[in-house]
């Protein structure tokens with residue numbers, strides 16, 4: 001059977017190209033970045049390493065005692081002299097077991113706490129990063145960083161780190177012991193050290209690339225799984241589950257190929273790491289036997305020497321997986337800090353110019369409404385040869401006024417509304433709320449002032465109450481019920497536990513119109529000073545839409561609102577209408593005025609605009 005050859009070009013491979021172009025990373029330097037976190041468990045790490053070193057000492061003491069037994073009681077047939085030495089061997093075994101237990105138990109709890117702290121930092125960072133960051137990163141990539149990578153880092157601190165230290169100490173101590181026993185045999189046993197050193201350096205270079213690729217591919221695979229679960233209805237409805245399964249298979253095949261490459265590299269290293277010392281040990285045994293036969297070495301010393309050399313097999317053989325694990329952990333650390341190092345947008349920017357500062361200062365406390373002045377915007381990932389999406393928006397929404405925003409599909413209406421709560425930063429120009437530049441307001445305060453209901457209503461796995469009160473955490477039941485009434489969300493009363501009903505993952509158990517009404521209730525519950533509604537009634541039937549409109553009119557009477565509208569019924573909620581075309585506000589006026597003065601507006605309202613290509617205008 002021929003293996004499928006996936007044609008999928010993954011983000012992981014692209015990133016890998018980038019990684020190799022920027023040079024080989026240092027495992028040690030990457031791991032050292034864990035220092036601030038490891039500092040919290042420094043004491044327990046020290047105890048754990050000390051326990052492991054003492055356990056190792058007791059292991060190395062065994063051959064010495066064995067040598068004594070062979071050269072002493074056994075050679076002299078002195079049974080009485082044997083018992084104390086046998087008792088000492090038993091004691092050494094017990095001490096080793098106790099120290100082994102101490103090493104494990106002392107680290108378990110603090111490391112679990114450390115993992116929780118790291119995951120907490122990552123989550124908090126993800127919350128602070130701007131929407132543009134989340135546009136760029138696949139959710140599976142972030143998910144794998146918060147789960148698999150965290151686990152890898154914790155495990156590294158628990159075992160490989162401890163053993164890298166302990167095994168190095170054990171190797172050095174064992175080498176000293178072997179030299180004291182017989183320097184000639186010690187030199188023979190140590191002969192493979194130089195080739196092993198060169199080989200492990202090479203291995204590290206190859207393995208770190210493969211390990212990075214595998215972890216990134218894991219993230220991409222998580223994205224495919226997540227998308228296919230979230231989009232299961234669409235996939236089933238269009239009978240696309242097979243093609244999704246094919247995508248999953250191709251992605252997991254890529255991961256499998258990378259994992260096999262890692263296993264292959266590790267197997268090669270292992271073969272040499274195990275093989276070379278075995279050959280050296282065989283040589284030492286032959287030379288040792290020759291020396292004993294020629295009375296140049298006692299049999300006891302040879303037994304002690306060989307036992308010491310055998311005790312050192314584990315530290316040497318474990319080198320392969322310790323290096324592999326250190327590499328995985330370094331990759332996980334790189335991936336973790338890639339997110340943590342992402343620059344966060346400054347909370348409060350300086351006023352754009354001294355003039356703005358003065359205007360802001362004098363305008364504080366006024367009721368100027370919302371003002372866009374020369375606002376420009378382009379998405380960071382937009383192709384270079386495309387013009388700005390918004391190229392000089394000038395719009396004034398008076399205090400207490402409701403302004404409808406209309407425009408052809410893709411003209412940038414949603415994007416313009418997203419600038420108000422600073423989900424994206426305008427690339428030029430200023431936006432003011434009651435005369436105050438939004439960049440001067442702390443984001444938290446800005447988002448208290450500006451409430452938003454998106455076209456695609458997102459609900460969280462929580463109760464109706466929790467979902468709605470996200471819009472005003474301190475609000476009480478009266479406000480909750482009033483907001484539900486405004487949004488005509490009477491269906492909530494019929495839910496099994498009323499407002500305390502869990503609405504399931506992303507509110508999937510509710511209909512589109514029901515979700516939209518809860519999202520609307522969330523937007524109005526805090527009685528916000530400024531309201532942004534992105535086509536808030538699109539999923540409602542005509543009857544419910546009329547009821548919501550009537551109730552909304554009351555809410556909109558006391559706030560300054562920008563409402564993205566596609567239908568005349570939504571436009572009629574507004575005092576005035578702004579027409580967005582070619583990245584500018586083409587016309588502003590009442591519905592009636594625009595029907596007379598703007599052919600483009602007439603087309604948009606009559607539905608003819610649907611026939612007009614995106615981005616173009618017909619006047």
Ligand SMILES: Nc1ncnc2c1ncn2[C@@H]1O[C@H](COP(=O)(O)OP(=O)(O)OP(=O)(O)O)[C@@H](O)[C@H]1O
Nearest residue numbers: 135379381382389408409410411412413414415416
């Ligand atoms: N995150 C993004 N990154 C890059 N381009 C984007 C992003 N979001 C939207 N766009 C592009 O910006 C343009 C305007 O999108 P926007 O959603 O603002 O239009 P709209 O007027 O609200 O459309 P509609 O009426 O269909 O909702 C579209 O061409 C879209 O492809």
